[in-house]
Amino acid sequence: MDDVTDTVFRQIIGDLAAPDLYFTEFTSVDGMVSQAGREAVSRRLIFQESERPIIAQIWGNDPEKFFKAAQMCAEMKFDGIDINMGCPEKSVVKRGMCSGLIHNPQLAAKIIKATKDGADGIPVSVKTRLGMREIEPDWIKHLLNQDLAALIIHGRTVREMSKVPAHWDEIGKVVQLRNEINPKTVIIGNGDVESYEDGISKVNQYNLDGIMIGRGVFKNLWIFDKSGQIHNPSTEERLQQLSKHTKLFVETWGDTKSFAILKKFFKCYISDFDGASELRTKFMETKNLKEVQTLVSASI
Ligand SMILES: Cc1cc2nc3c(=O)[nH]c(=O)nc-3n(C[C@H](O)[C@H](O)[C@H](O)COP(=O)(O)O)c2cc1C
Numbered sequence: 001m002d003d004v005t006d007t008v009f010r011q012i013i014g015d016l017a018a019p020d021l022y023f024t025e026f027t028s029v030d031g032m033v034s035q036a037g038r039e040a041v042s043r044r045l046i047f048q049e050s051e052r053p054i055i056a057q058i059w060g061n062d063p064e065k066f067f068k069a070a071q072m073c074a075e076m077k078f079d080g081i082d083i084n085m086g087c088p089e090k091s092v093v094k095r096g097m098c099s100g101l102i103h104n105p106q107l108a109a110k111i112i113k114a115t116k117d118g119a120d121g122i123p124v125s126v127k128t129r130l131g132m133r134e135i136e137p138d139w140i141k142h143l144l145n146q147d148l149a150a151l152i153i154h155g156r157t158v159r160e161m162s163k164v165p166a167h168w169d170e171i172g173k174v175v176q177l178r179n180e181i182n183p184k185t186v187i188i189g190n191g192d193v194e195s196y197e198d199g200i201s202k203v204n205q206y207n208l209d210g211i212m213i214g215r216g217v218f219k220n221l222w223i224f225d226k227s228g229q230i231h232n233p234s235t236e237e238r239l240q241q242l243s244k245h246t247k248l249f250v251e252t253w254g255d256t257k258s259f260a261i262l263k264k265f266f267k268c269y270i271s272d273f274d275g276a277s278e279l280r281t282k283f284m285e286t287k288n289l290k291e292v293q294t295l296v297s298a299s300i
Helices: 007-016 029-033 035-045 063-075 090-094 105-118 137-144 168-181 196-206 235-253 259-263 276-284 289-299
Strands: 022-028 054-059 080-085 124-129 150-154 186-190 210-212
Touching: 007 235, 022 029, 022 035, 029 035, 029 054, 029 063, 054 063, 063 080, 063 105, 080 105, 080 150, 105 124, 105 137, 124 137, 137 150, 137 168, 150 168, 168 186, 168 196, 186 196, 196 210, 235 259, 235 289, 276 289
Parallel strands: 022 054, 054 080, 080 124, 124 150, 150 186, 186 210
Antiparallel strands: none
């Protein structure tokens, strides 16, 4: 998730309950291959060995740039490359990128091929939606014909953004298509999964190979705990975890990332206890690590 799943957040989550697979934030191939843009996007591709297996997610509309970006990902020793064909942001869709590729299947195929050619054998996957304005099985069939290592399906159309519940029955139909067209492609379902148990039940119900969880991690930082145990951390534990996250954020990014980006995580820690809302308001006024640490000490 953009501005969420950077190396800091992945390390924090990995220490609590690690997922089987990590994905980077989506990273522009235009940025990666240009001298001027490289520095700006490079932060997105930083990772530690503890975050393996890790997949670089990339986006754009120029096959040649995907080829070069894939070479770079392979050199950086990523475990795989995922191509974003699902982001519904109008500005990128208009430029024929991300879900803008749904109605340009020929270019999508060229992009996949170029990425595979540059990837030096590491697996290449695609993340996409069910269709543009309506469900488009032909789009899914087209992708299944590209011999992808995995296909990740966010169970909504582009038009639906995130406004309706994910259509899990349609994700199930993708599994059936996969069985007919290309049994080797791994199918991962995505959309609204809020617990480990819910994920496993969807895997079983729809015969999926895996589940991708995005926003569910905000409500439960232990969501990837395979015991399925519901964690109910004490206020002290929550605040100490927040302090740890803030410290790692500041140590990793210094002045290169705005402190405001960190604040979107405060709600993950400061919620579900008496007085959480008032305390969160105080934390939202902090401007640096020292202020967070002082407030944490004063609050436990
Ligand atoms: C803040 C935010 C940033 C996101 N950034 C990305 C991204 O960079 N790449 C991507 O494939 N999907 C991105 N998504 C979409 C999620 O990965 C996911 O497909 C969507 O939120 C539905 O799944 P969920 O209900 O598990 O969150 C983002 C979603 C959110 C809320």
